Amino acid sequence: MHEVSIALSLLERIVEECEKNGYSKVVAVTVDVGRASGIMPDALSFSFEALKTDTRASEAILTINDVAIKALCNNCGSEFSTEDAYVFMCPHCSSNSFTMLSGRELNITEIEVQ
Numbered sequence: 001m002h003e004v005s006i007a008l009s010l011l012e013r014i015v016e017e018c019e020k021n022g023y024s025k026v027v028a029v030t031v032d033v034g035r036a037s038g039i040m041p042d043a044l045s046f047s048f049e050a051l052k053t054d055t056r057a058s059e060a061i062l063t064i065n066d067v068a069i070k071a072l073c074n075n076c077g078s079e080f081s082t083e084d085a086y087v088f089m090c091p092h093c094s095s096n097s098f099t100m101l102s103g104r105e106l107n108i109t110e111i112e113v114q
């Protein structure tokens with residue numbers, strides 16, 4: 001379960017951000033997790049809850065936004081998205097050459113501190 005190490009680095013980042021700005025605790029954090037990132041939101045949430053105790057983020061509420069996959073076809077130029085966790089080909093021309101625009105991210109979008 002690699003979500004444990006992801007939750008740990010997430011915690012390190014938000015605690016560091018909190019301390020750097022002179023605040024004493026993190027009350028909420030929002031992250032964008034792409035469907036193709038391989039991260040299971042439930043497992044991430046569970047790990048975060050388990051690891052946050054004894055940190056400045058012990059009371060932090062984690063909100064996870066699920067980001068759908070978006071890709072740009074390198075062959076026909078059309079942009080497409082899918083609710084699935086994988087993309088194998090362009091739905092318009094069946095080309096398997098495309099550029100991922102979103103869906104692989106793990107970004108902290110918001111940190112609320114006190």
Ligand SMILES: [Zn+2]
Nearest residue numbers: 073076090093
């Ligand atoms: Zn295409």
